[in-house]
Amino acid sequence: MATVLRSKIEPVMTQTHAEVTRDIVRTLETPPRSYYLAVFGAVFLLLIGIVTFTIIIKDGLGHSGYNPPVMWSVYITTFVFWVGIGHAGTLISAILFLFRSPWRTAVYRVTEAMTVFAVMTAGLFPIIHIGRQWIFYWLLPYPNQRYLWPNFKSPLLWDVFAISTYLTVSTTFLIFGLIPDVAAVRDKVTGWRRFIYGQLSMGWQGTDNQWRHYSRAYLYLAALATPLVLSVHSVVSWDFASSIIPGWHGTIFAPYFVAGAIYSGVGMVFTLLIPLRKHLRLEHMITDYHFDNLSKLTLLTGSILFYSYSMEYFVSWYSGNTFEQTTFFLRPFGAQWWSGWTMITCNALVSQLLWFRKIRTNLTSLFVISIFINIGMWFERWVIIVSSLSNDYVPWAWGVLNPTWSDWGILAGSFGWFGMWFLLFARSFPIVAIQEVKEMIPMPRLHPDAHGGH
Amino acid sequence: MKMSRGLLAEFASADALVAGVVALESHGYSQLETYTPFPVPGLERRLRLGHSRLPLLVFAGGVIGAILGYGIQWYADVRAYLLNSGGRPAHAVPAFIPATFEATILGAALTGFVALLIALRLPALWHPVFEVEGFESASVDRYWLAVGADDRLFDHNGTRAALDALGPLRVVPIPEMVA
Amino acid sequence: MIRANRWRPVRVWLAIGAAGLVLSVIGFVTDPHQAYASWLAAFAAGVSIALGALILVAVTHLTGARWFDPLRRIALDIAGTLPLFALLFLLLLPGVGRLYPWAHAPNAVNAAYLNPAFFVIRAVVYFAIWIAVGLTLRRWALARSTGAELPPSQRERALAAVALPALGLTLTFAAFDWLMSLTPAWSSTIFGVYWFAGGFLAALALVALAGALGPMPLDEDRGYALGALLLTFVVFWAYIAYCQYLIIWIGDVPAEVAWYVPRVRGSWGALALVLLFGQFLLPLLALLPHAAKVSSRMLAPVAAWLLVMHYLDCYWLVLPALHPDAVHAHWLDLGALAAVAGTAGAWATWLHAT
Numbered sequence: 001m002a003t004v005l006r007s008k009i010e011p012v013m014t015q016t017h018a019e020v021t022r023d024i025v026r027t028l029e030t031p032p033r034s035y036y037l038a039v040f041g042a043v044f045l046l047l048i049g050i051v052t053f054t055i056i057i058k059d060g061l062g063h064s065g066y067n068p069p070v071m072w073s074v075y076i077t078t079f080v081f082w083v084g085i086g087h088a089g090t091l092i093s094a095i096l097f098l099f100r101s102p103w104r105t106a107v108y109r110v111t112e113a114m115t116v117f118a119v120m121t122a123g124l125f126p127i128i129h130i131g132r133q134w135i136f137y138w139l140l141p142y143p144n145q146r147y148l149w150p151n152f153k154s155p156l157l158w159d160v161f162a163i164s165t166y167l168t169v170s171t172t173f174l175i176f177g178l179i180p181d182v183a184a185v186r187d188k189v190t191g192w193r194r195f196i197y198g199q200l201s202m203g204w205q206g207t208d209n210q211w212r213h214y215s216r217a218y219l220y221l222a223a224l225a226t227p228l229v230l231s232v233h234s235v236v237s238w239d240f241a242s243s244i245i246p247g248w249h250g251t252i253f254a255p256y257f258v259a260g261a262i263y264s265g266v267g268m269v270f271t272l273l274i275p276l277r278k279h280l281r282l283e284h285m286i287t288d289y290h291f292d293n294l295s296k297l298t299l300l301t302g303s304i305l306f307y308s309y310s311m312e313y314f315v316s317w318y319s320g321n322t323f324e325q326t327t328f329f330l331r332p333f334g335a336q337w338w339s340g341w342t343m344i345t346c347n348a349l350v351s352q353l354l355w356f357r358k359i360r361t362n363l364t365s366l367f368v369i370s371i372f373i374n375i376g377m378w379f380e381r382w383v384i385i386v387s388s389l390s391n392d393y394v395p396w397a398w399g400v401l402n403p404t405w406s407d408w409g410i411l412a413g414s415f416g417w418f419g420m421w422f423l424l425f426a427r428s429f430p431i432v433a434i435q436e437v438k439e440m441i442p443m444p445r446l447h448p449d450a451h452g453g454h
Numbered sequence: 455m456k457m458s459r460g461l462l463a464e465f466a467s468a469d470a471l472v473a474g475v476v477a478l479e480s481h482g483y484s485q486l487e488t489y490t491p492f493p494v495p496g497l498e499r500r501l502r503l504g505h506s507r508l509p510l511l512v513f514a515g516g517v518i519g520a521i522l523g524y525g526i527q528w529y530a531d532v533r534a535y536l537l538n539s540g541g542r543p544a545h546a547v548p549a550f551i552p553a554t555f556e557a558t559i560l561g562a563a564l565t566g567f568v569a570l571l572i573a574l575r576l577p578a579l580w581h582p583v584f585e586v587e588g589f590e591s592a593s594v595d596r597y598w599l600a601v602g603a604d605d606r607l608f609d610h611n612g613t614r615a616a617l618d619a620l621g622p623l624r625v626v627p628i629p630e631m632v633a
Numbered sequence: 634m635i636r637a638n639r640w641r642p643v644r645v646w647l648a649i650g651a652a653g654l655v656l657s658v659i660g661f662v663t664d665p666h667q668a669y670a671s672w673l674a675a676f677a678a679g680v681s682i683a684l685g686a687l688i689l690v691a692v693t694h695l696t697g698a699r700w701f702d703p704l705r706r707i708a709l710d711i712a713g714t715l716p717l718f719a720l721l722f723l724l725l726l727p728g729v730g731r732l733y734p735w736a737h738a739p740n741a742v743n744a745a746y747l748n749p750a751f752f753v754i755r756a757v758v759y760f761a762i763w764i765a766v767g768l769t770l771r772r773w774a775l776a777r778s779t780g781a782e783l784p785p786s787q788r789e790r791a792l793a794a795v796a797l798p799a800l801g802l803t804l805t806f807a808a809f810d811w812l813m814s815l816t817p818a819w820s821s822t823i824f825g826v827y828w829f830a831g832g833f834l835a836a837l838a839l840v841a842l843a844g845a846l847g848p849m850p851l852d853e854d855r856g857y858a859l860g861a862l863l864l865t866f867v868v869f870w871a872y873i874a875y876c877q878y879l880i881i882w883i884g885d886v887p888a889e890v891a892w893y894v895p896r897v898r899g900s901w902g903a904l905a906l907v908l909l910f911g912q913f914l915l916p917l918l919a920l921l922p923h924a925a926k927v928s929s930r931m932l933a934p935v936a937a938w939l940l941v942m943h944y945l946d947c948y949w950l951v952l953p954a955l956h957p958d959a960v961h962a963h964w965l966d967l968g969a970l971a972a973v974a975g976t977a978g979a980w981a982t983w984l985h986a987t
Contacts, residue, residue, distance in 0.1 A: 012517045016595065017491065017594060017595035020593055021593075021595075028535055049611075078768075099696075107475045133591075141526050141527075141530050147534075147535070149530035149531065149534050149535035150530065151480045151531065151537050151547060152527040152530060152531050152546075152550055152553060153531070153537075153538055153539045153542055153546050153549040153883075154539070155552070157553070158552040158553050158556075161523075161553040161554050161556040161557065162552065162553075165556040165559055165560045168560060168563070168564070169560065169563045171558060172564070172567050173564060176567065176570075179576075180593070184491070184593040184594065185566065186593075187590035187591075187592075187593045187594065188590070188594075198579070199576075199579065202571075202576040202577035202578070202579070203576060203577055203578035203579045203580065203581055204576065204582075205489055205578075205581055205583060205584075206489050206490050206491060206492075206591070206592055206593060207487050207488060207489055208487070208488045208490070208493075208497045209487075209496075209573075209574070210493070210574045210576075211490065211493035211494075211497075212493070212506070212877065213506060213508065213573045213574055214493070214570070214574070216506050216508050217492055217566055217567070217569075217570040218506060220508065220509070220512050220562075220566050221566060221567075222562060224512075224516075224559050224562050224563050224566070225563075227555075227559070227868060230561045230872060231555055231559075232555065234552075234876065235552050235556075238552070238879070239878070241880050242879070242883045242884065242885055244881060244884045247887075248822075249884055250822045250880070251821045251823040251824075251876060251877045251880045251881065252821075252823040252826065253876075253880070254823075254824035254876040254878075255826060255872075255873065256824070256871075258512060258820075262580070293759070303798060307798075307801060307802070307805075308822075311804075311805070311823075312820040312822060313824070315820045315821070315822045317743070318743045318746060318809070318820050319742075319743075319820040320741075320742025320743055320818075338467075351551050355794075369558075377910050378710065379686070386738075435491065436492075438491055438492050438595075439492045439493070484931075495657075509922075513921075540885070541885075542883070542885075548875075548878065548879050548882050548883065549879075549883060551875065
């Protein structure tokens with residue numbers, strides 16, 4: 001056993017293998033009315049987004065609140081927000097797998113699905129944000145009759161590569177982890193559902209040769225996903241940092257954004273998991289133990305954010321650079337002071353509550369904190385993007401941005417799009433990794449003392 | 455009864471399965487296959503499976519991805535379309551690293567996934583063992599051991615007796631492919 | 634029972650350290666600019682390793698890494714050299730005026746922070762925190778252990794949790810004070826993380842090296858865990874170095890590139906390439922195969938190599954401030970390195986033997 005994250009609250013593994021399969025396959029049965037209501041709500045939000053987007057395509061981006069000097073606002077903020085959400089999923093499914101942390105097992109499928117859908121959502125935003133959405137494919141490097149090639153010195157183009165790679169690899173990872181579990185579902189259901197799950201399981205048999213290659217490949221995918229997750233949010237951060245806008249041009253941006261991404265993602269995991277485990281009756285599988293550990297992860301990343309904020313403020317003063325100093329002064333004390341304080345309070349300060357075990361294991365407090373995290377992290381990106389652009393080098397050109405109905409419509413639509421996919425997934429695929437949970441259950445032994453050391 | 459493709463024995467525990475594999479291998483059987491709900495530690499070595507070529511393939515995929523990724527950027531920005539971007543050099547090595555890195559990961563991950571499917575012989579939408587009544591338990595909490603009819607030592611009655619001696623829940627023939 | 638051969642390594646280290654000290658003291662008198670710069674490079678490399686070891690102990694306390702239990706004593710002994718580094722830092726103080734331009738610029742924009750008095754006060758605070766945490770963790774660990782194999786107690790875990798933020802902040806500001814302020818007009822928010830990444834990597838390497846050469850060679854699990862961590866932090870160091878370089882290179886603002894210009898040109902540029910290959914690409918390739926991670930015989934040379942690279946990294950951070958035109962290798966570099974490594978080695982082996 002390598003690094004094992006331990007906790008006082010150990011998981012209770014009293015279930016048998018058959019019970020694990022039964023309880024998880026049960027989540028795929030005909031859902032209650034509340035589920036349909038939730039899906040309907042998500043689709044409704046999505047429709048708002050679709051209508052808004054249609055109007056934007058028809059009329060152009062003038063509807064959005066863009067106003068010089070602020071030409072990046074809610075769409076880019078929300079783009080970074082959703083990419084960030086995805087990162088916690090990869091962290092939990094890949095990095096904690098490499099560290100062999102036992103508590104990831106019960107929650108990683110939820111977070112991995114969250115990753116894929118969050119990145120699917122994020123990927124729409126650069127397309128929404130560009131003026132002529134129908135030629136977004138000009139971003140791709142391919143020989144064309146225009147004799148034009150994209151500029152690889154621009155971080156916006158690195159984004160194209162980073163986001164598309166991230167979506168591909170995390171989808172592969174999700175599908176890959178699902179194969180044996182879908183096979184387990186296949187063996188439990190009947191009729192047309194058996195046929196569908198049978199096709200989706202690709203005919204998995206669970207032979208020793210399959211398991212051997214599977215475990216190996218899983219390890220490699222995890223090892224590849226780990227640097228990938230670092231690189232993706234780093235590239236996103238460089239969208240800002242590689243310019244020389246005061247407030248954007250910070251060398252710490254890449255690790256700072258990665259930590260923030262994981263912080264926001266774990267926040268979203270709480271928001272999704274706390275209601276979901278009740279709805280799917282999985283309270284005995286996803287326990288205080290998991291929430292306690294997720295909270296510690298939140299505390300760690302929240303503290304790194306605290307550190308990064310402190311570095312930004314200190315170095316802006318230390319550097320003696322007037323423009324940096326002005327930008328960082330205006331964040332908490334300028335026209336949009338409320339957004340600056342929302343960012344500092346919800347991220348740097350609220351996360352510090354998690355030092356207390358009482359709070360870490362109280363689901364109500366965690367849920368409330370998770371809402372603060374979601375709001376705080378959206379505002380962090382908002383503050384970084386909008387406040388920095390508002391106060392550029394020339395005070396004459398300063399300006400404030402006010403979001404419009406089209407900004408909010410697209411934001412609502414993004415939650416609808418994400419929510420719809422996530423809800424559909426949660427009821428169609430095993431949301432807890434059946435095979436890995438079984439691996440953690442001590443096996444019934446033929447010889448009670450034949451306990452192999454591993 | 456038609457010719458079978460071999461015999462399947464169902465065990466209640468992983469230890470019984472491992473013990474069965476050890477016993478049959480000591481008899482000289484070589485065409486053994488196990489079906490388990492999760493990887494059972496120790497089986498890999500017992501079944502004398504060879505080394506995996508996966509790591510080399512993944513590494514090669516990454517290298518190819520890196521070369522292609524860097525190559526496209528170099529071709530686009532140095533050869534095909536020179537663009538003065540704030541006076542930075544056309545061959546801007548630091549700026550080419552992020553996309554090269556993403557291409558490396560993409561190449562390695564996709565190679566790994568495809569190589570894995572080939573190694574696992576998936577998708578295989580039908581397999582003889584699926585015809586066996588009750589084989590569904592192999593993905594729940596039962597451990598199955600198959601002896602292939604192509605084994606040198608395979609003899610329907612003799613092998614059946616050898617399997618019975620291992621204390622399985624039951625022994626069943628694997629049906630021949632239905633025409 | 635004290636046997637003679639237990640003390641032999643202490644004496645060998647002490648001899649190296651004494652020779653280095655003599656050379657350095659001669660240097661402080663005859664060629665103070667060079668001597669203090671050489672001293673700072675060796676000191677920065679050494680103290681970052683001791684701090685890295687302390688952070689490694691605290692982190693493994695919190696994550697409950699059982700594989701680390703047999704190695705914890707080594708890491709605690711390395712962290713136990715922090716009082717020595719406080720002494721070595723005293724030798725640096727007479728050189729502050731020669732090393733740091735801000736010592737003579739009372740009207741600079743950040744003079745409220747960068748001035749000799751506050752510089753010393755801060756260093757006292759840093760060392761007080763480091764020594765208190767390091768010695769307490771070590772004392773508590775030794776108090777409970779008959780062997781070192783026991784997992785940490787509740788109070789150790791609590792102290793580790795509380796200490797980590799303090800260690801992170803003090804390490805950062807120490808990096809700003811001692812290294813970044815060599816160029817007072819230059820600043821980089823990631824600089825503290827950069828120094829941490831290098832020091833933590835070197836601390837891991839030193840633990841791996843001491844573990845591999847120790848009486849109980851690394852078993853497969855411990856070797857793999859160490860090898861994987863080394864690989865991770867080789868990549869992490871390169872990532873942080875690239876983050877800083879990319880942002881400053883692509884922004885191309887004169888005040889920011891001023892720090893890089895001497896460091897990436899001419900022979901300093903060659904040294905930067907040595908670091909790129911030696912502290913990133915070569916160890917990355919060496920540590921990738923599974924076989925390299927699980928065998929002590931493979932890990933030990935890689936770890937030793939990484940220690941050399943960490944010293945060169947700190948050399949590359951410090952010495953261009955004195956010789957911006959080109960690398961001027963000097964016998965005082967070796968003297969300072971021998972003094973720091975020798976005394977720290979003696980201190981750590983002495984702690985290990987008692």
